[in-house]
Amino acid sequence: xxxxxxxxxxxxxxxxxxxLQQTNGWQFLTYxxxxxxxxRATTNGLExxxxxxxxxxxxxxxxxxxxxxxxxxxxxxxxxxxxxxxQGKKGFDDYTVRVGLVASGSRRLSWREKIVAPDWVKxxxxxxxxxxxxxxxxxxxxxxxxxxxxxxxxxxxxxxxxETVVAVxxxxxxxxxxxxxxxxxSVVAVWISCDGDDTKSSYAVTLNEVELESPxx
Numbered sequence: 001x002x003x004x005x006x007x008x009x010x011x012x013x014x015x016x017x018x019x020l021q022q023t024n025g026w027q028f029l030t031y032x033x034x035x036x037x038x039x040r041a042t043t044n045g046l047e048x049x050x051x052x053x054x055x056x057x058x059x060x061x062x063x064x065x066x067x068x069x070x071x072x073x074x075x076x077x078x079x080x081x082x083x084x085x086x087q088g089k090k091g092f093d094d095y096t097v098r099v100g101l102v103a104s105g106s107r108r109l110s111w112r113e114k115i116v117a118p119d120w121v122k123x124x125x126x127x128x129x130x131x132x133x134x135x136x137x138x139x140x141x142x143x144x145x146x147x148x149x150x151x152x153x154x155x156x157x158x159x160x161x162x163e164t165v166v167a168v169x170x171x172x173x174x175x176x177x178x179x180x181x182x183x184x185x186s187v188v189a190v191w192i193s194c195d196g197d198d199t200k201s202s203y204a205v206t207l208n209e210v211e212l213e214s215p216x217x
Contacts, residue, residue: 014214014216015211017211023039026058027060029057031054031119034197035197042206047205047206048204050201050202051202052200052201053197054195055193056193057192058127060188061188065214067185068214069179069212070101070181070212071178072140072175073208074174075175079203082201088153090156092198092199094199094201096142096194096195097142098140098142098163099139100190102187102188103136103138103188105133106132108133121158124191139161139164140179142168143168150164
């Protein structure tokens with residue numbers, strides 16, 4: 001059973017704060033042929049260092065809670081080597097922060113897909129409880145320019161990935177966003193990506209808070 005972080009009752013909601021000051025319960029994955037990020041739990045939160053690299057940090061959740069709100073705060077030290085108009089395009093598909101909610105669903109890998117799919121896809125589907133599947137990862141990205149906020153797309157490399165730019169850092173690199181969902185999402189994991197491999201970028205991200213809100217049971 002995975003550690004679920006800290007629960008707190010707030011009115012008619014339950015808040016789940018991910019344990020960012022420890023690595024217990026986290027899975028730190030790697031991509032083939034891409035240098036990996038480094039991860040460190042600090043008193044300020046989870047520190048992710050990117051050096052021409054990319055790798056996700058995944059926190060599985062038991063019981064697939066119904067999530068109605070996502071709140072994230074953190075700080076970025078450094079920046080990406082790209083201009084805002086190129087971000088997300090082929091060869092420039094790096095974001096300093098992508099916070100993804102892995103939503104449960106009916107989609108599963110076929111026998112053939114289990115053989116040919118990349119390792120990250122296999123690990124993604126392995127997050128679903130036995131006998132179930134997933135629908136997609138809903139990513140909420142920190143962009144580089146305020147004009148990007150609100151931009152949404154299905155990722156060109158996989159229809160499993162849906163992205164929305166929700167925030168940009170301030171002059172000191174701090175960022176904060178809250179996203180409310182009209183319909184609750186059944187979430188089996190939180191998938192955090194920080195990328196610098198396309199643009200040969202080096203920077204660090206400290207996640208101070210990742211909080212999920214669910215209706216009170």
